[in-house]
Amino acid sequence: MHNKLHFIDVLGRTTGAHRKQDPDSFEYTLPAEITSIYPLTASEKLYQIQIIDPELRNRFSFKPGQFVMLELPGIGEAPFSISSSPVRRGDLELCIRAVGNFTNFLAKMERGAKVGITGPFGTHFPLEKMQGNDILLIGGGLGIVPLRSPLLAVLENRSRYGRVDIMYGAKSPMELLFTYQYEEWRRFDITLGITVDKADKGWKGRTGLITELLQERIKQTTSLRENTYAIVCGPPVMFHFVCKMLTEAGLPMQKMFVSLERRMHCGRGKCCRCNIGSTYTCLDGPVFDYWSVMNLKEAI
């Protein structure tokens, strides 16, 4: 009977292995708890989600721009960009719009509910490189969600960066996210420009496209080439126009960063669902510089 092949247990060697290389952690979900829920608009809520185990929570580290997969047993698993500051580690804030099966069920859950977290996954905005430079944060609609994490990280180290501009556009005043934080952000010597496509009765701010805001900002400086970085998040149409405008203003493509959104089933470069052309949004993205996006077929 000695020809019975020896069973090779390739698994069960977790100790010390890096999460990205460790097969055992592939399907491992960190148990987490919804610690609070703030409704932001009619359809978006800000969820504070905390990894339950304090040690794992502290060990959890991410960089602005990365995302996590959130899991609800039997309901599904879906990717969400992290909206909180990286210093909060495994005490995450996720801003989620109720739009599909998963998010609609999540919207019904209450404080104290248990969810699963895996990640963080993907690339991030290179804030280290941006130090000493001016930063343009340009967000349209839900695009403010992945912008909030780099923004908070910049605010925490405000003195390391030059001029910081936020340009944010939404369809209507009712759809503006994080309105309660605008005053706080402004206190950090930040130029915050907000515009809506369609004003309502009480709206005193500006109405129009985000590109108009950007045009004004560009006119204030002769060239963006020397010391500026831009982070652009929003619907593909928006960043197409914004990035074009920035390019014309002299900003090199490798200094512009965008965050893309695709369908994902694994987050680990295996299921192929998020591929653009043949690039994995989950591994090579979601944060790309504009040069890479230009080279991706069907990205915009």
Next chain:
Amino acid sequence: MIFKVFKNQELARLHELLAVNIVVGPVAKGNDRNGKPLYDFDVVYDFNELALDYTQTVHSPKRFVLPYQETLSTFAVNRKDWEKHVDFNVYRPLVFFGMHACDINALNKLDLVLAQSTYPNPYYMGKRKNLFIIGIDCKPEPQCFCRSMGTDSAIHGFDVFLTDLGGKYFAEILSATAFDLLGQISCQDPSAKDLALYKQATNGKNKHYTAQVETSDLTKILDLEFESPAWDYWGEKCLSCGTCANVCPTCYCYGVEEHVDLDLQHASKTKSLHSCNLIDFAKVAGGHNFRPTSASRLKYRYYHKHRGFVEAFEESLCVGCGRCGTACLADITPPEVIASVRGKE
């Protein structure tokens, strides 16, 4: 590498030695409507069931490492609380008796993305590492273009590879387990005559290829021909049925679904192999579809196989087995598609 030769009748003895394990191999599955024999991989209990002179199996050996459907995890739900149970579904080694070079190369390619990249997939790895593979030489069929893809011979990824010299098998031995096994049957070192016969067999095989794909500069040409009308031509024919991906030995894309049990106390997470040709492949929550047309999806399949994978791993994801073209009812074959995109139809 260590080479041995043994008489053909010793093969039954080799099977007998391995039969304490589960053995999978090519078996005859009747004839098609034109009387052509059909083959597929199946569990084999008797050496005589093995059809080692098989042409090509209808399905690839993929399912033994990447099942079409697999439960990734289950959940026990108790009111607000829940627990996740993960099972990689790897239980025992499997002997693969008689795999052609293209299929061995297909597994090697799957290894690149599923086992050797970041986030190695344990469901795949466990099954792959527990395969004992006996490779066997083949005669090129009309649909085979493995030679174009450089996958007509297997260099690694098997335990022992057999070439029929007529009455004798020429064995390339790659693993200690295989060496030990061959030690238990009557084996000799190859003579000068065996070597000559082996070279003759290899040369003879190379003359039989009819289909081919021109791969020079293919990555660039695919990029340049992104808007080629050829894609619309093939897209119009495409049934968007996913058959090509399902018979492909290297297609690994999948979808994950979770289900709540009827008792509301259990749930499961299931992975099913998907296909980029299916309409919902790139649909996101909210309904937007990044590839709504058949042509865009078919194009993406070729981009992934012949461009994206090359960029990532320096080799194509296609092994040129031709199964997709054979199985496609609309007669969409890679040699024709690529030739039309290259503009030399």
Next chain:
Amino acid sequence: MSEQLSYLGVPLARPKVGFFELSSCEGCQLQLLNNEATLLDFLNLVEIVNFREGMSERADTYDIAFVEGSVTRKDEITRLTEIRRNAKILVALGSCACFGGVNQLKNRFRDLEWVKKEVYGDFPIETMEVHPLADFVQVDLSIFGCPIKKEEVERIVTDLVVGKTVRHPEYPVCMECKANENICLFELGEPCLGPVTRAGCDAWCPSNRRGCWGCRGPAETANLTELEKIMHTYGFDSETILDRLECFGGFASFADTLRPKNIAELSSLPAQTKLIPSGCKKVPARRKKP
């Protein structure tokens, strides 16, 4: 029974459910009773208030009405309208309710009086052309199949209770057929609608070496033009294709375009080989909304 249902801490309502049948074989409802292993869990999840095949009590308010069968009589329209009025969600259960099903085959004949005579002889029954439910009322959800798959209904009901949107596979049967490692029936010389029919049945028929007849209707992308070519390449005539496409009614609009070609093909045959008696000549579909 009275305990509040919940999932992951989210309270769920136990829906009141009614099952109804119009013109049908009631086989779909029978499917539901057909699995003792999960029946109790199923009954815990919903409150069945109307199910003629399973119980004698009945009530007239319900959250979900499952309606089996097609509409073939005037009184069924009234009944269906009433069910619609009482139900929050109306589910078309099975191919008859979704597309007219096997019943709608009679719509192929020009002379319905002739059909009636053939079927009922001297005991005529007041019937009309066959219609799917959606021709008269708003249908919120369709469960395809002839018959439906019990597992699928259970999953759909669980999804409804939990609040998930019910989604059907958008791809064709081929996908599931290959996953069952079948050899393509075309290769074995048999016609099959697998390449154009909505999956979800786990390739029930092809796995048993029977070509698909399209009981679940078209997939989200159904390349029927190509299928027609394929059928001809594999030696099947328009008659064979039409027979399949018309069987359950899901492909009605494509069958309408194919039918004139078929008539042309048939009329080119010598008279004695014509398959259809002259009194019941196939005609382009005349199904119209009442």
